[in-house]
Amino acid sequence: MRTSKTRLASGAGDGGAEGSGGRQWARADATRHALLTAALQVFADRGYADAGIAEIVERSGISVGSLYHHYGGKAGLYVALWEDLTAEQEASAAQAVSAARKDGESDPIALFTAGARAYLRVCWERREAARLFLAGEGPSGSSLMRRSRAQHWIAQNTKLLRGPSGDEPAGRPEQVLSLVLTTVIGEAGREIATAENETEAAEIIDEVCRILIRLAR
Known part of the structure; x- marks a missing residue:
């Protein structure tokens, strides 16, 4: 998180590539946060065994492709x-x-x-x-x-x-x-x-x- 803030701050003044990279970092961080928040809710409601990827995706508002990209599946979210x-x-x-x-x-x-x-x-x-x-x-x-x-x-x-x-x-x-x-x-x-x-x-x-x-x- 400190890295993303540094990148955003350094690129904010000139609108260069570093600022763009910072925004991408921040978006990725927000995506991961949304997925983890939703996963915790679903795991708490259903238990790990009965928790479904579809419900995690629905609650997070993030695509299933992004879930697999960042965490590789349900086990990765748990870990x-x-x-x-x-x-x-x-x-x-x-x-x-x-x-x-x-x-x-x-x-x-x-x-x-x-x-x-x-x-x-x-x-x-x-x-x-x-x-x-x-x-x-x-x-x-x-x-x-x-x-x-x-x-x-x-x-x-x-x-x-x-x-x-x-x-x-x-x-x-x-x-x-x-x-x-x-x-x-x-x-x-x-x-x-x-x-x-x-x-x-x-x-x-x-x-x-x-x-x-x-x-x-």
């Missing part, structure tokens, strides 16, 4: 939505940890909890997408994709919880603790995504963070 959500969760958690460090926090458990809170907040803010992926339904290979992602999160959490010694190999107790805490966060995300309202979601997040601190210590 793109999943990658978008997980990237936002990871970025939000990383930003929270970084902000806590800048404020002078050095306790690994406090930093871990700050990241977990931010991650869980995204589960509420993006609850429609979170519900879709937490349900476990998806195209062939999606379970492996989620398992690989979980392993990545466990490794990151293990490193964070170990503090200054995070670059050294972790022992079995530390690995198991990280596995348990990451699993708690994942299950909590499911509850938060299905909460009745924001107040309930916030209460669950607060309680989960208290539990994480007790378990980690």
Whole structure:
């Protein structure tokens, strides 16, 4: 998105080829956004297995040819939505940890909890997408994709919880603790995504963070 804005700005003054390229980039970005928005709606309404390309195309107002050009089909849309959500969760958690460090926090458990809170907040803010992926339904290979992602999160959490010694190999107790805490966060995300309202979601997040601190210590 930053690239498209730069191109549009640089070409706006002279109307040259760079401006034309920026407009094409922006149109492609708008097309992808419309397709992903429609796909999420249809997946949420029908479930992945029963979702149809025709309905996604109808809701998006984009041609079926463009859908296949950008995503290759229904599975590609699912993967793109999943990658978008997980990237936002990871970025939000990383930003929270970084902000806590800048404020002078050095306790690994406090930093871990700050990241977990931010991650869980995204589960509420993006609850429609979170519900879709937490349900476990998806195209062939999606379970492996989620398992690989979980392993990545466990490794990151293990490193964070170990503090200054995070670059050294972790022992079995530390690995198991990280596995348990990451699993708690994942299950909590499911509850938060299905909460009745924001107040309930916030209460669950607060309680989960208290539990994480007790378990980690």
